[in-house]
Amino acid sequence: MTTLPPTGLDWSELVPHLDAFAGADLSWRDGKTYAYVYDAGREVEDVGTRAFARYLFVNALDPTAFPSALALENEVVGLAARHLGGGPGAVGTFTSGGTESILCAVKAARDFGRARGLPAGGGVPQIVLPTTAHPAFHKAAWYLGLEVVAVDVDPVTFRADPAAMAAACGPRTLLLVGSAPSYAHGVVDPIRELGALAQEKGLLLHVDACVGGFLLPYFRRLGAPVPDFDLSVPGVTSISMDFHKYGFAPKGASVVVYADPALRRAQYFACADWPGYALVNPAVGSSKSAGPLAATWAVLQHVGDAGFLDLARRCLEGTRRLVDGVAALDGLRVLGTPDLCMVALAGEGGVSPFHVVDEMKLRGWFLQAQPSFRGMPASIHLSLGPENAERVDELLVDLRASVEAARGLPTGQLAAVVGQALAGLAGPPGPEDLGRLLALAGVVGGQLPERMAPIHELLDALPRPLCAAFLADFMAGLFTPGQGAPAPAPREAAAVG
Numbered sequence: 325m326t327t328l329p330p331t332g333l334d335w336s337e338l339v340p341h342l343d344a345f346a347g348a349d350l351s352w353r354d355g356k357t358y359a360y361v362y363d364a365g366r367e368v369e370d371v372g373t374r375a376f377a378r379y380l381f382v383n384a385l386d387p388t389a390f391p392s393a394l395a396l397e398n399e400v401v402g403l404a405a406r407h408l409g410g411g412p413g414a415v416g417t418f419t420s421g422g423t424e425s426i427l428c429a430v431k432a433a434r435d436f437g438r439a440r441g442l443p444a445g446g447g448v449p450q451i452v453l454p455t456t457a458h459p460a461f462h463k464a465a466w467y468l469g470l471e472v473v474a475v476d477v478d479p480v481t482f483r484a485d486p487a488a489m490a491a492a493c494g495p496r497t498l499l500l501v502g503s504a505p506s507y508a509h510g511v512v513d514p515i516r517e518l519g520a521l522a523q524e525k526g527l528l529l530h531v532d533a534c535v536g537g538f539l540l541p542y543f544r545r546l547g548a549p550v551p552d553f554d555l556s557v558p559g560v561t562s563i564s565m566d567f568h569k570y571g572f573a574p575k576g577a578s579v580v581v582y583a584d585p586a587l588r589r590a591q592y593f594a595c596a597d598w599p600g601y602a603l604v605n606p607a608v609g610s611s612k613s614a615g616p617l618a619a620t621w622a623v624l625q626h627v628g629d630a631g632f633l634d635l636a637r638r639c640l641e642g643t644r645r646l647v648d649g650v651a652a653l654d655g656l657r658v659l660g661t662p663d664l665c666m667v668a669l670a671g672e673g674g675v676s677p678f679h680v681v682d683e684m685k686l687r688g689w690f691l692q693a694q695p696s697f698r699g700m701p702a703s704i705h706l707s708l709g710p711e712n713a714e715r716v717d718e719l720l721v722d723l724r725a726s727v728e729a730a731r732g733l734p735t736g737q738l739a740a741v742v743g744q745a746l747a748g749l750a751g752p753p754g755p756e757d758l759g760r761l762l763a764l765a766g767v768v769g770g771q772l773p774e775r776m777a778p779i780h781e782l783l784d785a786l787p788r789p790l791c792a793a794f795l796a797d798f799m800a801g802l803f804t805p806g807q808g809a810p811a812p813a814p815r816e817a818a819a820v821g
């Protein structure tokens with residue numbers, strides 16, 4: 325039941341409740357959270373917060389009513405285009421995040437192609453991408469009625485395999501994708517080769533630089549061997565970059581940039597078929613706060629070029645210490661050669677990465693579990709930011725202890741039980757079967773257990789489509805009014821609706 329207090333509450337009364345809601349959240353400001361948050365310290369956070377609040381209620385829907393939003397976007401997108409090797413004609417759009425930027429790029433490709441009779445073979449257009457591409461492309465294809473052809477990556481480097489991608493192209497192929505870098509392993513795909521392939525076959529090529537676009541040029545300036553990845557590479561037609569990742573702006577900040585304005589034009593939606601205001605939406609949303617835009621502009625201006633070089637140096641040096649430390653540690657290995665400050669660690673000698681993640685959590689660290697997929701082993705993901713970099717030496721000490729603890733813990737048993745349970749079913753598993761599997765993994769009444777390894781093992785053991793359905797069912801269960809642990813109701817509550 326949704327409730328309102330009979331009379332309104334003062335800000336001072338609300339604060340304790342807001343803080344209580346956040347009681348179980350990750351405490352991300354201590355440098356011990358290696359995913360989800362990209363922390364450059366209190367000062368940067370403060371600038372972003374203030375600028376965000378200043379523009380929070382400005383509606384960037386209409387740039388003629390709020391020219392401030394227009395001017396800010398032109399500044400931020402212009403800076404991004406230059407940063408990403410765009411020529412003088414490059415244009416773009418500020419969006420709410422990587423997923424929206426990718427949706428825009430795919431929509432632009434579809435409608436640009438449609439207007440020109442592409443794909444040449446007719447039919448449902450295809451996106452050919454490496455298996456390591458972000459799920460946002462699958463989501464875009466699903467929303468926009470396109471088809472995904474996922475191509476295995478090199479099993480050692482985890483980079484896209486251009487020859488295999490060339491072989492996967494057919495008469496319906498419209499768009500190629502490469503990542504700079506991929507999230508799971510932090511490696512940049514061979515964008516030059518993909519660009520050449522796109523040109524040879526007359527295809528569009530989107531580079532997903534959502535995580536790497538901002539810092540990779542700084543890594544290069546610091547002497548790291550960063551492969552070419554941006555709009556200066558022949559054949560690249562669009563690129564996405566998130567400011568809310570390694571640009572250290574608050575969430576809700578990304579950009580998609582196009583080499584050719586005609587491609588961006590295909591992204592726009594305008595509707596004159598109603599009696600209301602003139603509706604033109606460059607991206608997915610319509611009414612939108614200018615807060616993220618102002619915060620991005622302010623963070624960029626506050627940190628400045630020398631500041632970003634310094635933040636990048638901290639990330640690069642921290643990553644090198646981490647990679648060297650893991651090399652000297654028995655039981656874990658780095659997958660591939662990360663190009664950014666994102667690292668994946670697989671278990672060796674029977675060490676389960678899932679148990680290591682649990683053991684690290686007991687020691688106060690948040691690392692992310694990654695499943696095995698099409699020949700790629702299960703792993704531990706670490707996205708390392710400047711504040712994380714300060715704690716790498718401590719992290720390595722606890723990582724060593726966690727690996728030793730994980731050695732003594734059982735693995736693989738649940739996978740075997742799940743396999744048997746699935747084999748014994750007469751038809752496709754229903755919600756009650758999923759409930760039984762969850763109970764086997766220790767989930768009771770929607771509450772996750774302290775140790776998540778059995779859950780990750782269970783997810784790993786399920787066929788992929790079943791795993792996706794399972795995750796969606798689980799999440800839908802969480803997003804049910806009355807679920808979760810709400811803060812105590814402020815004063816007496818009155819029922820609404």
Ligand SMILES: Cc1ncc(COP(=O)(O)O)c(C=O)c1O
Pocket residue numbers: 420421422423424458460503505506507532533534535566578
């Ligand atoms: C490579 C890559 N692309 C796209 C995205 C999607 O970004 P967002 O979560 O901002 O929608 C992510 C998110 O981590 C990513 O790593």
